Amino acid sequence: xxxxxxxxxxxxxxxxxxxxxxxxxxxxxxxxxxxxxxxxxxxxxxxxxxxxxxxxxxxxxxxxxxxxxxxxxxxxxxxxxxxxxxxxxxxxxxxxxxxxxxxxxxxxxxxxxxxxxxxxxxxxxxxxxxxxxxxxxxxxxxxxxxxxxxxxxxxxxxxxxxxxxxxxxxxxxxxxxxxxxxxxxxxxxxxxxxxxxxxxxxxxxxxxxxxxxxxxxxxxxxxxxxxxxxxxxxxxxxxxxxxxxxxxxxxxxxxxxxxxxxxxxxxxxxxxxxxxxxxxxxxxxxxxxxxxxxxxxxxxxxxxxxxxxxxxxxxxxxxxxxxxxxxxxxxxxxxxxxxxxxxxxxxxxxxxxxxxxxxxxxxxxxxxxxxxxxxxxxxxxxxx
Amino acid sequence: xxxxxxxxxxxxxxxxxxxxxxxxxxxxxxxxxxxxxxxxxxxxxxxxxxxxxxxxxxxxxxxxxxxxxxxxxxxxxxxxxxxxxxxxxxxxxxxxxxxxxxxxxxxxxxxxxxxxxxxxxxxxxxxxxxxxxxxxxxxxxxxxxxxxxxxxxxxxxxxxxxxxxxxxxxxxxxxxxxxxxxxxxxxxxxxxxxxxxxxxxxxxxxxxxxxxxxxxxxxxxxxxxxxxxxxxxxxxxxxxxxxxxxxxxxxxxxxxxxxxxxxxxxxxxxxxxxxxxxxxxxxxxxxxxxxxxxxxxxxxxxxxxxxxxxxxxxxxxxxxxxxxxxxxxxxxxxxxxxxxxxxxxxxxxxxxxxxxxxxxxxxxxx
Numbered sequence: 030x031x032x033x034x035x036x037x038x039x040x041x042x043x044x045x046x047x048x049x050x051x052x053x054x055x056x057x058x059x060x061x062x063x064x065x066x067x068x069x070x071x072x073x074x075x076x077x078x079x080x081x082x083x084x085x086x087x088x089x090x091x092x093x094x095x096x097x098x099x100x101x102x103x104x105x106x107x108x109x110x111x112x113x114x115x116x117x118x119x120x121x122x123x124x125x126x127x128x129x130x131x132x133x134x135x136x137x138x139x140x141x142x143x144x145x146x147x148x149x150x151x152x153x154x155x156x157x158x159x160x161x162x163x164x165x166x167x168x169x170x171x172x173x174x175x176x177x178x179x180x181x182x183x184x185x186x187x188x189x190x191x192x193x194x195x196x197x198x199x200x201x202x203x204x205x206x207x208x209x210x211x212x213x214x215x216x217x218x219x220x221x222x223x224x225x226x227x228x229x230x231x232x233x234x235x236x237x238x239x240x241x242x243x244x245x246x247x248x249x250x251x252x253x254x255x256x257x258x259x260x261x262x263x264x265x266x267x268x269x270x271x272x273x274x275x276x277x278x279x280x281x282x283x284x285x286x287x288x289x290x291x292x293x294x295x296x297x298x299x300x301x302x303x304x305x306x307x308x309x310x311x312x313x314x315x316x317x318x319x320x321x322x323x324x325x326x327x328x329x330x331x332x333x334x335x336x337x338x339x340x341x342x343x344x345x346x347x348x349x350x351x352x353x354x355x356x357x358x359x360x361x362x363x364x365x366x367x368x369x370x371x372x373x374x375x376x377x378x379x380x381x382x383x384x385x386x387x388x389x390x391x392x393x394x395x396x397x398x399x400x401x402x403x404x405x406x407x408x409x410x411x412x413x
Numbered sequence: 414x415x416x417x418x419x420x421x422x423x424x425x426x427x428x429x430x431x432x433x434x435x436x437x438x439x440x441x442x443x444x445x446x447x448x449x450x451x452x453x454x455x456x457x458x459x460x461x462x463x464x465x466x467x468x469x470x471x472x473x474x475x476x477x478x479x480x481x482x483x484x485x486x487x488x489x490x491x492x493x494x495x496x497x498x499x500x501x502x503x504x505x506x507x508x509x510x511x512x513x514x515x516x517x518x519x520x521x522x523x524x525x526x527x528x529x530x531x532x533x534x535x536x537x538x539x540x541x542x543x544x545x546x547x548x549x550x551x552x553x554x555x556x557x558x559x560x561x562x563x564x565x566x567x568x569x570x571x572x573x574x575x576x577x578x579x580x581x582x583x584x585x586x587x588x589x590x591x592x593x594x595x596x597x598x599x600x601x602x603x604x605x606x607x608x609x610x611x612x613x614x615x616x617x618x619x620x621x622x623x624x625x626x627x628x629x630x631x632x633x634x635x636x637x638x639x640x641x642x643x644x645x646x647x648x649x650x651x652x653x654x655x656x657x658x659x660x661x662x663x664x665x666x667x668x669x670x671x672x673x674x675x676x677x678x679x680x681x682x683x684x685x686x687x688x689x690x691x692x693x694x695x696x697x698x699x700x701x702x703x704x705x706x707x708x709x710x711x712x713x714x715x716x717x718x719x720x721x722x723x724x725x726x727x728x729x730x731x732x733x734x735x736x737x738x739x740x741x742x743x744x745x746x747x748x749x750x751x752x753x754x755x756x757x758x759x760x761x762x763x764x765x766x767x768x769x770x771x772x773x774x775x776x777x778x779x
Contacts (some may be wrong), residue, residue: 150524206655368591369590
């Protein structure tokens with residue numbers, strides 16, 4: 030009897046007390062993207078959260094509508110708490126997919142907001158970072174022209190990064206990794222609204238924001254971004270268009286199939302860095318009066334090599350000489366190969382990096398030419 | 414004798430593995446990476462050697478005095494007065510260590526799973542479950558542990574599979590770039606963990622094949638060293654040395670980064686449930702040893718009657734030894750290695766020297 034009573038007490042105590050961390054799903058709002066801005070006059074952090082409301086449309090289909098919640102606070106945390114007050118609901122930040130940073134805030138520096146983003150358990154390291162100079166409210170509220178079924182249109186960066194290689198998605202974790210490393214500067218891609226039509230917007234991800242430590246200092250245009258991606262080994266797709274080899278009129282377009290890059294620092298009298306890129310690519314279009322033979326393949330290879338090398342050199346030139354940022358992670362490579370040298374010189378690394386001799390070599394290999402041999406331009410017009 | 418349970422030497426190996434590696438998988442990478450940076454995994458090797466040394470010492474002692482635990486034969490070696498004193502020291506050490514482990518679990522659960530639950534609630538639950546397990550005896554603990562080890566390995570294997578695309582071998586170079594100094598300095602803290610193999614001194618009488626004990630203990634140490642090297646390597650290769658040192662629980666961060674196709678994500682439980690399970694075993698083993706030591710010291714009529722009172726002591730200690738998680742992490746990082754090694758290696762080594770000088774106990778070969 031005593032046993033039964035004891036068991037009853039334990040059972041009721043366990044069953045009736047409930048749990049401390051109870052959250053009912055219908056009383057929580059789940060923002061899927063957040064945007065952070067900074068008011069330069071007041072120094073307040075302004076926070077926008079994108080919430081999706083779903084409803085059933087007239088034909089029974091699912092309708093998505095994006096709404097924004099807005100608040101501000103002296104710190105990001107305060108703004109987040111105030112948002113709970115405004116929404117009159119609990120807000121769970123666990124489903125944040127994308128974090129958009131305004132250009133103003135990025136130029137001011139991200140260290141302050143990054144602390145919370147790394148410390149706060151609900152924010153995950155796999156969230157994507159974007160920087161923008163658009164109106165944040167418009168960016169978050171606008172409905173996409175084509176709904177591609179990802180939670181927030183801003184997450185289109187992944188598709189854009191993978192398919193076109195115009196840009197690359199950067200997660201919170203990637204940013205931290207570069208930020209903490211002494212020999213690498215972080216990058217964050219930029220999002221902009223390319224087209225407006227009523228409340229429908231089209232997004233474009235085509236520039237790459239360059240950071241010096243935590244401050245935005247400039248952007249790489251789309252072609253320049255590719256120069257970066259070739260070296261940090263992220264380009265595996267996308268499309269290159271280059272003039273015909275041999276100077277003729279016309280264009281060829283090729284797709285990279287597989288690329289690899291090595292950064293090899295060497296210390297002689299001064300620092301020399303060799304960047305070796307290897308690319309395998311396939312031919313997509315040949316709008317030149319050329320026949321496909323070994324000689325042409327060689328010519329195309331040379332042309333691609335020249336083209337890629339120029340791009341990389343241009344990007345290095347711009348990041349190094351204009352902005353003096355090391356987004357390629359050359360410093361990290363030096364540390365990995367010459368730890369002693371790095372320890373002695375890391376404090377004036379930016380100076381050394383500026384004077385370093387950087388040599389870019391590209392090896393390109395045409396692997397596939399598609400299902401046609403000679404160019405149809407050659408066949409139809411006979412090379413006029 | 415506390416209970417009539419018998420464990421096999423294989424079960425002893427598994428127990429050694431569990432109580433060395435369980436807490437370490439979560440806490441160690443951060444401590445190691447802050448000193449040794451990309452060489453954190455190398456720091457595991459000297460500390461593993463310390464563990465092997467401790468295992469050799471305690472098994473030599475245990476084999477000299479068959480059927481007796483450390484707190485029993487210390488009376489024979491040093492006389493009842495000093496013997497009791499050392500017994501009390503060990504009682505303190507085990508109470509303290511177990512309270513820390515309880516706190517580590519509670520801290521982890523609170524900071525990563527149940528942020529609003531009071532520490533007391535989780536502590537009480539853990540202590541009640543462990544007290545029950547201890548009452549069942551060492552044989553039950555050893556058998557439950559077999560299941561727990563399987564789960565741990567499944568979780569480690571899953572983590573490796575799902576993080577494989579994030580591994581960057583470059584981030585563990587340059588090997589020994591900062592020289593051997595930082596690595597040795599970093600290895601002091603894990604030595605404290607490996608030294609926990611001293612617990613074998615209290616478990617030897619329960620092992621059914623005494624001639625296998627030494628081998629079992631050493632295999633346990635080496636095995637956990639290899640597992641930890643592996644865990645630290647994965648952490649370093651995914652996060653890099655910088656982030657491994659920055660985050661409190663780098664291993665958990667690694668798991669949180671798992672994201673297969675934006676679909677298979679939020680997988681912390683894959684890691685945390687086996688982790689909690691093996692830590693529960695760890696607490697049970699140490700709790701059992703506390704009960705054993707105190708019954709050796711105070712000789713109550715029914716030795717297991719001390720279980721619940723000691724559990725209350727344990728629970729309250731774990732709540733009050735640290736004011737916040739900063740205390741806990743600082744203590745583990747800066748103090749634990751130096752504080753625990755005298756108990757784990759120093760006292761047993763002295764005992765062995767005295768025992769062989771006084772020719773106490775029976776001679777063992779090898």
